[in-house]
Amino acid sequence: MESSSATSGGSTRREATRQKLYEAAVTLIAEQGFSATTVDEIAERAGVAKGTVYYNFASKSVLFEELLRHGVGLLTASLREAAERTARDGGTKVDALDAMIRAGLVFIERYPAFTQLYVAELWRTNRAWQSTLMVVRQQAVAVVEDVLRAGVAGGEFSDEIDVPLTASALVGMVLVAALDWQSFQPERSLDDVHAALSRLLQGRVSGRSAG
Amino acid sequence: MESSSATSGGSTRREATRQKLYEAAVTLIAEQGFSATTVDEIAERAGVAKGTVYYNFASKSVLFEELLRHGVGLLTASLREAAERTARDGGTKVDALDAMIRAGLVFIERYPAFTQLYVAELWRTNRAWQSTLMVVRQQAVAVVEDVLRAGVAGGEFSDEIDVPLTASALVGMVLVAALDWQSFQPERSLDDVHAALSRLLQGRVSGRSAG
DNA sequence: GTTTTTGCACTGACCAGTCAGTTCAAATAC
DNA sequence: GTATTTGAACTGACTGGTCAGTGCAAAAAC
Numbered sequence: 001m002e003s004s005s006a007t008s009g010g011s012t013r014r015e016a017t018r019q020k021l022y023e024a025a026v027t028l029i030a031e032q033g034f035s036a037t038t039v040d041e042i043a044e045r046a047g048v049a050k051g052t053v054y055y056n057f058a059s060k061s062v063l064f065e066e067l068l069r070h071g072v073g074l075l076t077a078s079l080r081e082a083a084e085r086t087a088r089d090g091g092t093k094v095d096a097l098d099a100m101i102r103a104g105l106v107f108i109e110r111y112p113a114f115t116q117l118y119v120a121e122l123w124r125t126n127r128a129w130q131s132t133l134m135v136v137r138q139q140a141v142a143v144v145e146d147v148l149r150a151g152v153a154g155g156e157f158s159d160e161i162d163v164p165l166t167a168s169a170l171v172g173m174v175l176v177a178a179l180d181w182q183s184f185q186p187e188r189s190l191d192d193v194h195a196a197l198s199r200l201l202q203g204r205v206s207g208r209s210a211g
Numbered sequence: 212m213e214s215s216s217a218t219s220g221g222s223t224r225r226e227a228t229r230q231k232l233y234e235a236a237v238t239l240i241a242e243q244g245f246s247a248t249t250v251d252e253i254a255e256r257a258g259v260a261k262g263t264v265y266y267n268f269a270s271k272s273v274l275f276e277e278l279l280r281h282g283v284g285l286l287t288a289s290l291r292e293a294a295e296r297t298a299r300d301g302g303t304k305v306d307a308l309d310a311m312i313r314a315g316l317v318f319i320e321r322y323p324a325f326t327q328l329y330v331a332e333l334w335r336t337n338r339a340w341q342s343t344l345m346v347v348r349q350q351a352v353a354v355v356e357d358v359l360r361a362g363v364a365g366g367e368f369s370d371e372i373d374v375p376l377t378a379s380a381l382v383g384m385v386l387v388a389a390l391d392w393q394s395f396q397p398e399r400s401l402d403d404v405h406a407a408l409s410r411l412l413q414g415r416v417s418g419r420s421a422g
Numbered sequence: 423g424t425t426t427t428t429g430c431a432c433t434g435a436c437c438a439g440t441c442a443g444t445t446c447a448a449a450t451a452c
Numbered sequence: 453g454t455a456t457t458t459g460a461a462c463t464g465a466c467t468g469g470t471c472a473g474t475g476c477a478a479a480a481a482c
Contacts, residue, residue: 013447013461031337035246038437049463054439056461120331123390126242162407164396165388169411172387177380179334185375196373200380203414224426224481249471260428262474267426271472 018056020046022067030113033120034064065129068121071114072136078103079143093151097201100144101174102194108178109190119175141167173197229267231257233278241324244331245275276340279332282325283347289314290354304362308412311355312385313405319389320401330386352378384408 024046028037039060043050057063082103086096108115122133144167151157174197181193235257239248250271254261268274293314297307319326332344355378362368385408392404 017461031335033244033246033331033335035244039439040437050439051441051463052461055463060438116334119334123327123330123394124242124244125394158410161410162403165392165404165407166411168391169384169388169408172391173380173384176383176386177376180379180383181376183334192373193376196376197380199369199372200377222425222482228427250473251471260430262429262476263427265473 014056017046017048017052020048021053021056021063022070025063025067026071026111026117027113029064029067030116030120034060061128065132067114068118068129068132068136071111071118072140074111075104075107076139076143078107079140083143083147093147093154093156094202096147097144097170098198100147101170101197101201102190104171104174105178105190105194105197108175108182112179112182115175115179119179141171144170170201173200225267228257228259228263231259232264232267232274233281236274236278237282237322237328238324240275240278241327241331272339276343278325279329279340279343279347282322282329283351285322286315286318287350287354289318290351294354294358304358304365304367305413307358307362308355308381309409311358312381312408312412313401315382315385316389316401316405316408319386319393323390323393326386326390330390352382355381381412384411 021042025037025042028041028045031037039053040050042063043053046053053060053063057066079100082099083096086099091099121127121129122137124130127133141164145163148157148161148163148167152159152161152163177193177197181188232253236248236253239252239256250264251261253274254264257264264274268277290311293310294307297310302310332338332340333348335341338344352375356374359368359372359374359378363370363372363374388404388408392399
């Protein structure tokens with residue numbers, strides 16, 4: 001007899017509790033930062049006792065590290081999927097980048113708190129989860145780099161572009177534009193924001209209106 | 212009788228102490244975050260007594276807020292200067308943006324810790340210095356927006372571009388690329404990084420090498 | 423003689439992590 | 453089907469330590 005509602009691996013109740021803790025932690029840490037967020041707050045928002053946090057995670061930092069891994073996993077999967085879908089549909093590499101921009105925006109719209117938290121921690125040094133963060137960052141940027149490299153190999157992009165730097169710049173463009181969108185003009189539609197970034201990507205900023 | 216090394220206004224000795232405290236605080240907070248940085252640490256790194264911190268600043272948060280204002284003041288001055296210099300030399304608005312990108316890179320190369328700290332705090336909510344941060348952010352982005360608007364008015368840029376969003380995206384592009392440069396490939400030259408970003412700005416990513 | 427800095431002891435709040443005890447659902451016994 | 457056992461999951465009061473901010477007398481700088 002199996003348990004009534006099995007998730008993939010791991011006992012159901014425990015998994016549900018961990019999920020609640022992730023959700024509570026991500027918003028609190030995004031708002032206040034890691035150090036300013038107390039374990040008591042996380043427990044309270046998740047609706048569990050403090051002891052439960054320590055039953056499920058070795059420490060506050062471990063909870064945070066697993067949260068990071070979890071979130072970036074979702075993002076890279078989504079980016080990769082966007083790139084592959086475009087390739088299957090016979091699109092160019094610019095189309096792939098454009099699709100990835102959209103996938104990035106969709107992700108940020110869905111998980112704004114996670115994105116905030118990620119940006120806030122990414123360039124810090126001297127932190128316990130530094131190495132976790134490096135690994136996880138590289139996974140995400142690598143997806144963009146791969147598309148750029150394929151584009152250079154296929155002659156679609158200039159072979160003079162600097163792949164890692166251009167990838168960083170593209171990620172930064174989307175990240176900052178999206179966070180500003182969420183923070184300062186949340187009423188705008190995703191399509192709107194996507195259109196503006198597309199234009200920038202395709203160098204259609206200079207030059208008069210298409211009229 | 213002028214003091215030997217006058218900064219604008221304020222008694223010299225006091226100003227020197229405050230400067231030491233800014234420098235100590237900025238690196239520590241960039242590395243560890245605001246909450247994880249103690250006043251004792253700041254005092255120790257600055258080489259002054261803890262009491263001196265409180266003689267010069269009302270509280271830890273006030274020290275931080277003034278630090279923010281100070282740093283962003285330097286940045287906006289530098290951006291504005293770059294834009295104006297280009298205008299005087301009869302450059303286009305793209306030239307102005309390019310000069311501002313360079314000014315941004317120079318700033319980040321000179322004050323990497325401040326930049327880190329700024330990014331880490333910018334999209335947080337529920338923090339005491341939230342409003343300070345908003346004001347100060349707007350000052351910096353506004354300089355870029357002004358150039359974009361002037362370019363649209365003069366017909367150099369498409370009137371379909373979204374000025375605030377494009378400004379955000381450009382700032383993000385430079386910010387993230389530069390932070391990655393500093394963190395992960397610090398051996399590269401500023402010119403190198405600038406060239407890569409210039410290329411992206413001018414839409415010279417697509418298309419074969421100029422050979 | 424006024425301003426600024428020092429050094430250091432002290433307070434009170436806050437917080438990560440612990441642990442002895444409780445809950446409860448499923449398994450086993452009858 | 454009812455009673456009993458088991459153990460994973462959870463609880464929340466408690467502890468030991470940390471830290472922002474204070475108070476103040478004496479020294480140093482100007």
